Amino acid sequence: MQGDGEVLFLGGVGEVTVTLGHDGLSFLPLHPELGSSCLSSIGLLPKLENKIKFSDVYAVELLDEGPVCGPWNTRIVVQSKKNSEMHRFAVHVITRSRKHPSQLVPYEYLFGHKDPETCKSWVEHLSACINNEQDRPKNLMVFVHPLCGKGRGCKNWEMVAPLFDRAKVNTKVIITERAGHAYDTLASISDKELKKFDGVVAVGGDGLFNEILNGLLNLRNKTSYPPTPEGFGYFGSTEKCQGYRNDGLNNSTPTSDAVKNVMLRVGSNKSDDHEPLLSTGQSVGLDISSLNPNTESSTGGSSSFSLLPK
Known part of the structure; x- marks a missing residue:
């Protein structure tokens, strides 16, 4: 699975080389000439990506043996694998709709292989990877x-x-x-x-x-x-107090008692964050x-x- 990857059959695409990375699953078609005729010609289906992020996968499911369709271009068949019977597993993801990109829709990647143990091994590895993700x-x-x-x-x-x-x-x-x-x-x-x-x-x-x-x-x-932000409601010096008196905001002047109160607070050099x-x-x-x-x-x-x- 690591390194050079493994050859699997992907529904609608054909044979692909699948590689398991630290953050997702990537694959490359062995017959790239068929790539443009796969899902890109069907506007209602999500756009096929060559990488599946674990963060987009919500389930991995081992399926019974059954058909896996070949490339959507029905005029071309790769190694007589148009609709082949093989062992299968599905990777369920959430992706964006092609018709409405703002909408998230479920989609299924269907993989197949002639060896049932290969499919089982992939399911176990992929399940372990998504289960190790936090906040699920x-x-x-x-x-x-x-x-x-x-x-x-x-x-x-x-x-x-x-x-x-x-x-x-x-x-x-x-x-x-x-x-x-x-x-x-x-x-x-x-x-x-x-x-x-x-x-x-x-x-x-x-x-x-x-x-x-x-x-x-x-x-x-x-x-x-809420707690008072540090330094909020305090004057830094007596000069600022005098400046406040001289500004005459709203034609009002602090009383002597108010100024004393401010000066006492400044002299304490303590700020109560819980006031x-x-x-x-x-x-x-x-x-x-x-x-x-x-x-x-x-x-x-x-x-x-x-x-x-x-």
Whole structure:
């Protein structure tokens, strides 16, 4: 696999030399004259690349013996291998659509070989490579809003769920039943239980996303105000104090008590990083707990929190 590579049969291309690198799988056709007639002539399929990055691979699958199609140019057959029966394995990747480059779509590279042990060996090596990658999720919590997308929420999830199964990612699926369901679930879950999941998936719109975000932050954000940046709100010298007096900003002049207070702070040569920007008696920042969908704002004003439609 390393070094000069190994000759395998790639569906739609023909015989290729496949080499396993540290960050992916690369291959070169043994018959490059057929390369321009492979996938490039089919606009609906993703563009065939000569390298597969491990970061784009979500699963490697050993298949039963079966047909592997030859080059898409049906007028040319390489060594009588147009549709040959052989042992196979599939490399499942996420790539960009040719028709809509902004969209990511699943695609399958189908490799074949006459020796079953060769296919098995490739599957084992490739699986080990992608499993060694960090930050690959193993357990996910999924919230599905059934009324999103004109009532296609559950169908949308059912369409992508097989990708998670193929990638061997465990999913705990929760179908929301009311407004605030996702919020209440995440706000009440313990940190110990939450750490069992590598991430949270929202199958819905902005309202569901807001519920999930605020449910995660509500009881876990203990800071009532940000720390004061170092040196903020202090004058460096008495000359600056006098300059402030002479500037007459807004036609106001600091009182003698205010100047004394500033001078005392300067003389201490200590900066309290934990002092709030405003007095503790004033309202500071956004209180995330006020975004609880089960409570109403005392001011009667509009809230930025989006609720799911009932």
